[in-house]
Amino acid sequence: MIQFRVTTAASLLALLTSPIFASLADAADKVVMQIDGAAAPFYAPLYAGVENGVFEKNGIEVEFIYAAAADILTNIAAGNVDFGFPNGDAVVAAAANGLPVKVVHTTYQRGIGALLAKADSGITGYKDLKGKKIAVTSLASPNYLQLQVGLKLAGLSLDDVNVEVVQTGAIVQSLQAGQVDAIVFSELRKYNLEADGTQVTMVLSNDFLPSFGNVVVTNAAKLAENPDLVKRFTTAVTQSYEWVIDGHVDEALDIALDKYAPTWPKDQKGILTTAFEQTFVPTVWQSPLTKEKGLGAADFAGWQKNADILAEYKVIDEAPKAEDFVVDPSTIGQ
Secondary structure (H helix, E strand, C coil), X not given: CCCCCCCCHHHHHHHHCCHHHHHHHCCCEEEEEEEECCCCXXXXXXXXXXXXXXXXXXXXXXXXXXXXXXXXXHHHHHCCCCEEECEHHHHHHHHHCCCCEEEEECCCCCCCEEEEEEXXXXXXXXXXXXXXXXXXXXXXXXXXXXXXXXXXXXXXXXXXXXXXXXXXXXHHHHHHCCCCCEEEEECCHHHHHHHCCCCEEEEEHHHCCCCCCECEEEEHHHHHHCXXXXXHHHHHHHHHHHHHHCCCHHHHHHHHHHHXXXXXXXXXXXXXXXXXXXXXXXXXXXXXXXXXXXCCCCCHHHHHHHHHHHHHCCCCCCCCCHHHHECCHHHCCC
């Protein structure tokens, strides 16, 4: 226990200027981060950042809560939470609707949507989908838009295929059971399918429709009024992901599964490890741009193309300018 005894003005001055007092006076900023969906091992880098003291080192005490992406952005705009971690498509829609949100860390450098089909189906790309039965989880999902864009680039349209809506929990099984010919969903399900012995062909949606998975957002006013806090927060996010990238996938997943997502099936750790090592680490959290500018770097051209396509397909009324709602973390506070 540290005890202080102040008896003179000189000793008081020494106390006030001491590193110990400064550390006590400069208490960590308490912030709330609202994450898309529910507690899941995919957010392991953030959880590991807390447990490893990365946020604390940057003067931040963070609380994680969860909600749907649209609700996150509404809360960010209203100032109800400090930071959010929604998907990029939802952010573009929020910006198009005039909400004062700012992307301050493009954590996922690309989207993870994909066309998946059994390897023996003869489907190797969108050109092979004519007359086929294709499943998506919702006609309002990003994957439905990816299907439309992919078909158009292949010279086809929705009229050339049979689209079925299958709930998230059953869509993979519908492909395995042969109820549909292909699904447009998450590329991560490739690892589940292969673990069950089903070999698949995969076409990444990001190859023709740039998009972004989870990204860090904050309120425009908070960014303007407290850039130091935002900078420290994005730095902590970067350092948390760097630790996982630098060979700590196993430890990060243990933290997530043991403390933050304890109801997640532990026997899924092998599949999660494969997904992290083969998808997230090499090509989702990192990109040629991050090699140059650091994790979370803003791909303004990619953001703009995504917004333009959303407007073209009437998902939003008008495409916002990427520079108006996306910020490169390296420029915060400058």
